[in-house]
Amino acid sequence: MQHADLTHFENCAIRHRGLCSAASPEALAELNRIAHPHHYATGQTIISEDVPVDFIANVVSGIVKLTKTMPDGRQQIVGLLFPFDFVGQAFAGSTSFSAEAASEVELVRLNRKAFEAVVDRNPDLKQQLLVSTLNELDAAREWMLLLGSKSAEEKVASFLMLLVRRSINMSCGQEAQPVNPVFELPVNRADIAGYLGVSAETVSRQISHLKADGIIKLIDIRHYTVPDLNRLAGLAGQEPPIWA
Amino acid sequence: MQHADLTHFENCAIRHRGLCSAASPEALAELNRIAHPHHYATGQTIISEDVPVDFIANVVSGIVKLTKTMPDGRQQIVGLLFPFDFVGQAFAGSTSFSAEAASEVELVRLNRKAFEAVVDRNPDLKQQLLVSTLNELDAAREWMLLLGSKSAEEKVASFLMLLVRRSINMSCGQEAQPVNPVFELPVNRADIAGYLGVSAETVSRQISHLKADGIIKLIDIRHYTVPDLNRLAGLAGQEPPIWA
DNA sequence: CGACATGTTGAACCTCATCAACCGACGTGG
DNA sequence: CCACGTCGGTTGATGAGGTTCAACATGTCG
Numbered sequence: 001m002q003h004a005d006l007t008h009f010e011n012c013a014i015r016h017r018g019l020c021s022a023a024s025p026e027a028l029a030e031l032n033r034i035a036h037p038h039h040y041a042t043g044q045t046i047i048s049e050d051v052p053v054d055f056i057a058n059v060v061s062g063i064v065k066l067t068k069t070m071p072d073g074r075q076q077i078v079g080l081l082f083p084f085d086f087v088g089q090a091f092a093g094s095t096s097f098s099a100e101a102a103s104e105v106e107l108v109r110l111n112r113k114a115f116e117a118v119v120d121r122n123p124d125l126k127q128q129l130l131v132s133t134l135n136e137l138d139a140a141r142e143w144m145l146l147l148g149s150k151s152a153e154e155k156v157a158s159f160l161m162l163l164v165r166r167s168i169n170m171s172c173g174q175e176a177q178p179v180n181p182v183f184e185l186p187v188n189r190a191d192i193a194g195y196l197g198v199s200a201e202t203v204s205r206q207i208s209h210l211k212a213d214g215i216i217k218l219i220d221i222r223h224y225t226v227p228d229l230n231r232l233a234g235l236a237g238q239e240p241p242i243w244a
Numbered sequence: 245m246q247h248a249d250l251t252h253f254e255n256c257a258i259r260h261r262g263l264c265s266a267a268s269p270e271a272l273a274e275l276n277r278i279a280h281p282h283h284y285a286t287g288q289t290i291i292s293e294d295v296p297v298d299f300i301a302n303v304v305s306g307i308v309k310l311t312k313t314m315p316d317g318r319q320q321i322v323g324l325l326f327p328f329d330f331v332g333q334a335f336a337g338s339t340s341f342s343a344e345a346a347s348e349v350e351l352v353r354l355n356r357k358a359f360e361a362v363v364d365r366n367p368d369l370k371q372q373l374l375v376s377t378l379n380e381l382d383a384a385r386e387w388m389l390l391l392g393s394k395s396a397e398e399k400v401a402s403f404l405m406l407l408v409r410r411s412i413n414m415s416c417g418q419e420a421q422p423v424n425p426v427f428e429l430p431v432n433r434a435d436i437a438g439y440l441g442v443s444a445e446t447v448s449r450q451i452s453h454l455k456a457d458g459i460i461k462l463i464d465i466r467h468y469t470v471p472d473l474n475r476l477a478g479l480a481g482q483e484p485p486i487w488a
Numbered sequence: 489c490g491a492c493a494t495g496t497t498g499a500a501c502c503t504c505a506t507c508a509a510c511c512g513a514c515g516t517g518g
Numbered sequence: 519c520c521a522c523g524t525c526g527g528t529t530g531a532t533g534a535g536g537t538t539c540a541a542c543a544t545g546t547c548g
Contacts, residue, residue: 068389070481076392078385091371092378097385126370127335133377134336140384141322141341145312147391148320148441152536189495197392199537204496221545237314396504433527443505448528 027122034114040101047088047099055109056088062105063186067098067194077195078140080187082166090116090129102187147197150237155196156206157236160216164226181226182219210235271366278358284345291332291343299353300332306349307430310341311438321439322384324431326410334360334373346431391441394481399440400450401480404460408470425470426463454479 023031037060040046046064047053059081066079078097081087089095090112119125146158163183185192193200210216215232216224226232230240267275281304284290290308291297303325310323322341325331333339334356363369390402407427429436437444454460459476460468470476474484 066385068385070389070393071483072481074393074481076389078388089378091374092382096382123367126374130335130370130374130377133374133381134333137377137381137384138336138340140381140388141310141312143388144322144384144391145314145320147388149314149318188493200494201496201538202536205536208496237316237318239315444526445506445528446504449504452528 023125023128024122027118027125030118031110031115034110034118035108036110038107038109040105040107042101042103042105044101044105045098046101046105046107047095047097049096049098050094052094053088054112056086056090056112056115057107057109059083059085059087060106060108063102064105064107065100065102065187065191065195067100068096069098075194076197077191078143079136080191080195082186086132088112090119102191152196152198152202153206153209153235154237155198156192156203156210157215157232158238159192159196160210160224160226161233161236161238164229164232181229183224183226185222185224267369267372268366271362271369274362275354275359278354278362279352280354282351282353284349284351286345286347286349288345288349289342290345290349290351291339291341293340293342294338296338297332298356300330300334300356300359301351301353303327303329303331304350304352307346308349308351309344309346309431309435309439311344312341319438320441321435322387323380324435324439326430330376332356334363346435396440396442396446397450397453397479398481399442400436400447400454401459401476402482403436403440404454404468404470405476405480405482408473408476425473427468427470429466429468 035058038057040062046057049069061083064081064085064087065077066081067075068078069075080102081099087099087107119129146155150158160183163185164181167183168181187195189200189203193203196203207216210232211218214227215235216226218224233240279302282301284306290301293313305327308325308329308331309321310325311319311321313319324346325343331343331351363373390399394402404427407429408425411427412425433444433447437447440447451460454476455462458471459479460470462468477484
């Protein structure tokens, strides 16, 4: 089971994401041996703020949200994890955020100490861990720009751009670029709102607005097409992306 | 000159910050040899967004702001660097943010390749690089909570708490904890505003408000005392801190 | 079918941005 | 030495964008 999941890494361009991109076959096999699948129901807590955990994990399917909570209960989503993303922090003390299943979630859990030991024996893997942490840091700062400087419309458009970009990357470049970009809304309005630092009603209104303007078109309840990606990128306050 | 600066690391509890905490004396000496002091005037650009740089650096004195800019010119400060902090990202491609001197700044610059080579030869240093990147990531997420969920008053109070915490840490614990916490406002209102994602006027108003309420008391133009730290922490939307 | 969650839409309110006037400190040049 | 312009900071008035509260629609599951 977990073997099938992990070897999947090798078949997909996704390998350039996450930790496994630099793993030697041997290291990969080693990680494989200490991996255990785990299931979480929607809303279930995976990691609790400031409570040490003895594992790290890889998302196999579903969406995991990372949250920070204020004493009075207000909550900010500080990260969304998609399949193949990494959950938890190796070599850190206790995590300063919670991780919660934003949908039905399948994880592959690895014992932390064991994982760290493998990493210590594989410099390339450690290097990759550093690089992917730097990438997370970049993403966090990009989100700081969004949270601190963008309007509600720009925030929603930016979030949709993120989904489009993900969807295109996930296609692994094996086929021609899709002429009509498509994305899936993987979480509910409340979670989108929590990620963007706005209210759920505002998200709803902005999405309605984008629909009315023909920037996005509904396919089914969770899927949309984007007829003109540059228009969406413009609304997101970004330069039109180059899809190399 | 730079020798005096770097050895200073060894004399101060600050060693637990930044990269040098895990550096062996030999590695430190090695870094020392490739370090060169550099001066920047207020407002001067140190690193430009998306332009590769061939150095990383340590802040010796002054404040460096990390900024991200939108195509239309709006700017968000995504990090403030204080003395002993690290500038730039080793092992990353081009940086996705700019670094600018927010005051007169003294840096010690190190050639990037040379630095990376030293790190590659010192696993402990690389480990420390990873850990301090994880800490930066935590700080960035803490700031996402602030930007996305806090009111203007909470934002300003949080920023002042940050300064107080820094000021206490900087005292290196060698003396008894100061009975009256003191902090210095190291940057102008516009930069505080850019960091907090509010307007400069709002920052000014909130600080005036805190002064009027006696939460903070002016010493001189740039220094304040905090008679009751718990009150400030409360306004910041934080649990009262434990000063272990 | 009813109960409950999720999403949409409307209306009132409120926080904060914006614009503008003003103040004090500082540096420059007459 | 003082007048002046500039810059950073403060304070006030006004308005827009977004939150909040509430009603309603839609979909799902027992």
